[in-house]
Amino acid sequence: MDFHxxxxxxxxxxxxxxxxxxxxxxxxxxxxxxxxxxxxxxxxILAFSLPAREFQDSFxxxxxxxxxxxxxxxxxxxxxxxxARTELSRLVTDVMFYSVKYSPYCALSxxxxxxxxxxPPAMVEEYKSxxxxxxxxxxxxxxxxxxxxxxxxxxxxNWNVFxx
Numbered sequence: 001m002d003f004h005x006x007x008x009x010x011x012x013x014x015x016x017x018x019x020x021x022x023x024x025x026x027x028x029x030x031x032x033x034x035x036x037x038x039x040x041x042x043x044x045i046l047a048f049s050l051p052a053r054e055f056q057d058s059f060x061x062x063x064x065x066x067x068x069x070x071x072x073x074x075x076x077x078x079x080x081x082x083x084a085r086t087e088l089s090r091l092v093t094d095v096m097f098y099s100v101k102y103s104p105y106c107a108l109s110x111x112x113x114x115x116x117x118x119x120p121p122a123m124v125e126e127y128k129s130x131x132x133x134x135x136x137x138x139x140x141x142x143x144x145x146x147x148x149x150x151x152x153x154x155x156x157x158n159w160n161v162f163x164x
Contacts, residue, residue, distance in 0.1 A: 008084050010091050011111045014099070018107035025049050026092060028066065030084075030112045032075060042113070046070065052096065052108065059093055076114060084112050 015022065030046040048066045055062050064085045071081050088110060095102050102108065 007115050008080055008087065009113045009115060010084070010087050011113075012091060012095060013109045013111075014095065014101050015107040015109065016101065016103075016105075018105075022107040023105050024052050024107070026052050026055060026108045026110065028088070028110045028112065030067070030070065030114070032073075032114045032116070034116050045073075052104065055092060056096065059089070059096075062089060064088055075116070080114060084114070088112065 018025075027049040028047070029044040031042045031044050033042050046067075046069065050066070067081055067085055067088075070076055070084075071078050091110065092108070095108060
């Protein structure tokens with residue numbers, strides 16, 4: 001039995017002083033981390049955003065259809081994608097409704113990482129700090145990526161990096 005909590009991690013960051021075009025938006029970045037893939041080079045394969053109001057208005061039934069395209073990725077199972085959807089809803093609900101740091105004028109960034117580690121990464125301490133540290137901007141480069149809320153994009157995998 002696959003324990004998805006060990007293969008799917010979610011982290012978030014609240015930007016309390018976002019650019020005007022980012023205010024009130026939820027930005028989601030999805031990455032796949034392979035054991036041979038250096039952590040510092042882990043790039044998003046999917047990026048999208050939506051108005052926070054869209055989620056707030058239907059949070060009990062919001063389906064995160066933006067993640068549907070991940071079901072076609074041969075590296076992921078449908079149950080992993082479903083687990084990511086469930087955890088994404090839980091995390092966004094917790095942040096938006098229970099966090100004293102969140103307001104409608106903030107921008108919320110969510111980082112979903114699918115991890116495949118057949119063996120421990122070479123730099124275990126770097127790996128632990130990256131996955132556990134939610135107070136620093138470990139995905140600093142992501143917040144500068146352009147995010148098109150109307151179009152999802154999946155990048156073709158770099159087969160020189162991924163090894164099966």
